[in-house]
Amino acid sequence: MTARIHPSILSADFVNMEAALSTIATADAVHVDVMDNHFVPNLTFGLQMVGRIQDVSPVPLDVHLMIDDPDRWAPEYATTGAAGVTFHAEAAADAVELARELRARGARAGISIKPGTPIESVVDDLAEFDLVLVMTVEPGFGGQAFMEETMPKVRSLAHIRERRGLTFDLQVDGGISTETIGTAAAAGADVFVAGSAVFGGADPADRITELRRLADA
Ligand code: DX5
């Protein structure tokens, strides 16, 4: 399957967001990091900004909620028209119920686990999800180093997906670059979030092409 590249706008210029979005029109989706300064020690933006990004983005939105109480808030992000909404297993009170609510609102439902969270927290409910995100850094900031020790979780999830005939996307997020994307692809990931690796260079479109090529190699 062709690798999908989701640039993370956490590394884009927040004051010139519409211009930043126009540089990634060849991406498969745009990864939108919502942080509340509680679940993670950083703050980005909320529903109003995500709604405006939705209005002007040339590609679908992949919203990554790093917030407390996603049971309360995630459905509202689905209502903005986001193609997918991913919440954290560590924060949700009832992940299955929430996934069903997201799907009922027309969004793809995603669940994410931090580097220290075992896959056992999601394996029983995989059929309820369209995407599983294995964090490859501690969530909160762009530009951190890829944690290769998370790869066994990606391999296990890819194996379980195959064995059970499931079709969820397997996403990685954090430290994905031309140096690391091959490792994550070999482990079984098929959707790659990249912030600094896409927006850190002169030409984001070139970076997207290069990352996709290396993931498919
Ligand atoms: C980190 C965010 C990531 C971040 C990745 O908590 O979830 O999406 O933007 O940034 P890079 O690709 O620079 O590690």
Ligand code: ZN
């Ligand atoms: Zn993210």
